[in-house]
Amino acid sequence: MAIYLDHAATSPLRAEALEAMLPYLRDHHGNPSSIHASGRRARQGLDEARERIAATLGAQPREIVFTSGGTEADNLAIKGVAWAASAKGRHIVTSSVEHKAVMSSCAMLERQGFEITYLPVDRSGRVDPDEVAAAIGPYTVLVSVQAANNEVGTVQPVAEIGALCRERRIAFHVDAVQSSAFAMPEPDAWQATLVSLSAHKLGGPKGIGALWVRRGTAMLPQLSGGAQERQRRAGTENVAGAIGFATAVALGLDADHAPMIGLRDRLIEGLTALPDVERTGHPTDRLPNSASVVIEGIEGGDLVAALDLEGIEASTGSACTTGSVEPSHVLLAMGIDPQLAHGSLRLTLGPQTTRADVERTIEVTAACIARLRAIAGLHSRAVATA
Ligand SMILES: Cc1ncc(COP(=O)(O)O)c(C=O)c1O
Structure with missing residues (x-):
């Protein structure tokens, strides 16, 4: 058997997550938007998964938007908030060591006329909160800094950055895709507005993730064509994936x-x-x-x-x-x-x-x-x- 040392790329599916998913792949085939019994059964599973994930974040279920993974969560957070706030300002602050999902979303906004500040990091890959404070200007609408880096593992001072974003009333997005394999994000302690998660980094299935969005945050959807996820993400939900995700989250907490x-x-x-x-x-x-x-x-x-x-x-x-x-x-x-x-x-x-x-x-x-x-x-x- 190979020695697998690539858990930051993806982690094996936990047996418990697979077990929890199987009934929804095999038996409960309903679409959660359908009003008949099969649909209601699927809706119930999805709601329970949402509640369990929200509970581990100290959040409300309505603040969870299920996505296809971390990439989509990052795209939704950055473009969704930027587009919704574009009448107020068109400046975003991020770091130069973010995942490509953040970097590319920012690059796309740049092409649409937004100004992006890519903060430098030190030799260890750390962002200095003072640099974040200095970069924030009158037209800044979003700061996005990851909780931990996917290539070198460096942990960022997100609570300090969150405090200063809160002071200036600027939305703060945290990509917690890597860090959540070890500690569930604490949106309130971080004073975050949005947090990205991905199931397959923490023993859940691939193709499912979530964006936690603080109540009252203005955000435009990226996908249209349905009212799912409170109008924030159209498309039939990945019910089995959400259940596997919630099960893996619940298992991974106290290691x-x-x-x-x-x-x-x-x-x-x-x-x-x-x-x-x-x-x-x-x-x-x-x-x-x-x-x-x-x-x-x-x-x-x-x-x-x-x-x-x-x-x-x-x-x-x-x-x-x-x-x-x-x-x-x-x-x-x-x-x-x-x-x-x-x-x-x-x-x-x-x-x-x-x-x-x-x-x-x-x-x-x-x-x-x-x-x-x-x-x-x-x-x-x-x-x-x-
Ligand atoms: C920090 C970070 N953000 C986002 C992602 C994208 O997540 P997904 O693979 O679920 O799209 C990854 C995946 O490697 C990541 O490490």
Whole structure:
């Protein structure tokens, strides 16, 4: 069996979530908008899922908008609030290390005449709340900062940022897609206006997520064609998905993260003991499962492929687009040299990861790096003598 160290990409479906979903896939086939008994049964399941998710957030069920995942939740939050507020102002503040769902939504708004401030981060990937305060102007309508980064695991000071947004009465969106695998968001403590969630990062099914929207927030829908989700997201709801999501949320709440943090730190320690390997992200304020490094002299994609052949599943911070590998915008924003950023590796642990998995990963990664560097050395010598 492969050692799966890519939980930030997606996590295995929890058995309990699958069990809870099965009756809604097999037996309760009704459309929750139908008024007959089958429809009412599906509606009841959906309502219960909404109530359970709301309860874990300390929120009201009507504040939950089910979406197809984190990407849609981010799009809805950013474009929905920006469009609704465009008569008041057209300035948005975000960070330069957000997920592409946020970055691309902002880029689209920019093309529509909005002004976007992309805040810088420090070497560990942290946003400085003072920079947020300085960036907010009279026409700012939204601030969007993630709770934790998906590539390097750095946790952001969202409560501090939320406090200053509240003071200035500006909507605050938090992408909590990665952090909610470890602690459910606290919209009130963060003084947030909108929070994005995704089920498949926390042991739920793929294709379902949610946007928590504080009561009274003006937001235009992105999808039209139905009155579902209180007119905020048209389309027949993913009932089984919502039930799996709610079940996974309820299961994941009270885990003790100390053992995972120990394994994460051992992994970082073992990898950074290798020559020319540097940790990325914050040393301590990072997600319990996230170990990330940059490695001199290799391509991250080559290393991920080499590890895969050895039965270790990992990922790189680089995004592959149409055959060319661009260094990650997150690493570049953190001030990492573009050449070095090509050699990024992200290993994200799960509840099943063992000490033996971690030790084997360190050993195999060391061997793969040595092999790839030797090949790169041979290649550059061949080019030099050609
Ligand atoms: C921080 C963050 N936001 C948003 C998303 C998108 O979530 P989904 O895969 O559910 O669309 C991800 C997924 O990797 C993420 O890590």
